[in-house]
Amino acid sequence: MSLRIAVPNKGSLSQSATDILREAGYRQREDSKQLTLIDTDNGVEFFYLRPRDIALYVGEGTLDVGITGRDLLRDSGAKADEVTGLGFGRSRFRFAGPLGVFSDLSQLAGARIATSYVGVVRSFLEEHGIEATVVRLDGAVETSIKLGVADVIADVVETGSTLRQAGLEVFGETILESEAVLVTRGGSVPSGFEVFKRRIEGVLVARSYVMMDYDIEEARVSAAVALTPGIEGPTIAPLHREGWVAVRAMVPRDGSQRLMDELYDIGARGILLTDIHACRL
Numbered sequence: 001m002s003l004r005i006a007v008p009n010k011g012s013l014s015q016s017a018t019d020i021l022r023e024a025g026y027r028q029r030e031d032s033k034q035l036t037l038i039d040t041d042n043g044v045e046f047f048y049l050r051p052r053d054i055a056l057y058v059g060e061g062t063l064d065v066g067i068t069g070r071d072l073l074r075d076s077g078a079k080a081d082e083v084t085g086l087g088f089g090r091s092r093f094r095f096a097g098p099l100g101v102f103s104d105l106s107q108l109a110g111a112r113i114a115t116s117y118v119g120v121v122r123s124f125l126e127e128h129g130i131e132a133t134v135v136r137l138d139g140a141v142e143t144s145i146k147l148g149v150a151d152v153i154a155d156v157v158e159t160g161s162t163l164r165q166a167g168l169e170v171f172g173e174t175i176l177e178s179e180a181v182l183v184t185r186g187g188s189v190p191s192g193f194e195v196f197k198r199r200i201e202g203v204l205v206a207r208s209y210v211m212m213d214y215d216i217e218e219a220r221v222s223a224a225v226a227l228t229p230g231i232e233g234p235t236i237a238p239l240h241r242e243g244w245v246a247v248r249a250m251v252p253r254d255g256s257q258r259l260m261d262e263l264y265d266i267g268a269r270g271i272l273l274t275d276i277h278a279c280r281l
């Protein structure tokens with residue numbers, strides 16, 4: 001039987017989710033109205049669903065794996081577990097109010113809080129012993145204060161530009177740091193999942209590492225290798241030029257330019273960076 005995977009059909013996570021699946025070698029829909037897709041070659045079936053509903057399908061065991069937001073997973077209360085963060089759809093879930101009015105969580109007592117994430121907000125209030133009224137809205141919650149249905153909002157913040165436009169500012173601690181996550185049903189590992197997970201993790205590593213090549217005098221190799229230790233250890237091959245070697249190692253993408261400067265300073269030449277398309281470590 002094929003592995004059944006839930007993928008966001010719309011919204012902020014949808015495009016990045018299908019991108020990561022494509023990069024991992026899976027077929028993806030070409031038409032945004034398509035509801036399901038069977039990838040026979042890879043033994044998987046994709047179901048394009050509302051991201052908010054995905055944790056429920058996986059928690060019930062109807063589907064084996066899902067891609068959703070950590071905030072949506074928490075909010076659902078479904079019996080699905082986060083397996084790994086996927087590094088996209090990053091946001092913070094925050095309280096916000098009119099400029100200069102709120103500065104402290106204690107001011108939430110007795111307030112009306114508008115949100116689309118009632119589950120997340122209620123459990124936060126409970127944990128902090130705060131009594132407040134939660135107003136459930138479907139979206140555009142930033143406007144609810146001006147329209148008089150709430151005093152405060154709790155919502156997803158990415159760049160903060162929606163808040164700024166509404167004349168609001170965040171206050172209090174961050175309720176939740178979110179990103180897209182891979183979820184499965186608590187306690188069970190569906191057959192075929194290990195291969196799927198390895199492929200996705202391969203894409204994540206390929207995105208966060210680059211391949212570095214350079215030439216260096218043999219006498220300086222140990223200093224250079226200390227800077228680029230690689231995963232198992234760098235490949236070192238003789239160069240046709242007497243006393244020189246070629247070094248190849250995976251290095252983290254972040255800081256790779258600085259690393260090139262440092263290598264140059266200790267005598268490395270012909271330093272090249274190349275993208276990695278996929279990998280299995």
Ligand SMILES: Nc1ncnc2c1ncn2[C@@H]1O[C@H](COP(=O)(O)OP(=O)(O)OP(=O)(O)O)[C@@H](O)[C@H]1O
Pocket residue numbers: 010011012013051052068069070071072089090091139156157158159178179180
């Ligand atoms: N501006 C944003 N930046 C990053 N992630 C976001 C942003 N807005 C929503 N998300 C994330 O997307 C998920 C919500 O999915 P949803 O389909 O509601 O996305 P949406 O972009 O809000 O869609 P909709 O257009 O239906 O409101 C959550 O995990 C949330 O953290």
Ligand SMILES: O=P(O)(O)OC[C@H]1O[C@H](OP(=O)(O)OP(=O)(O)O)[C@H](O)[C@@H]1O
Pocket residue numbers: 138139140141142155156157158159160161162163
């Ligand atoms: O901090 P920013 O970069 O401005 O992004 C945050 C906004 O993005 C989402 O809204 P969305 O576009 O999904 O509309 P919605 O409120 O109707 O869900 C979210 O609900 C915030 O309103």
Ligand SMILES: [Mg+2]
Pocket residue numbers: 139
């Ligand atoms: Mg939204």
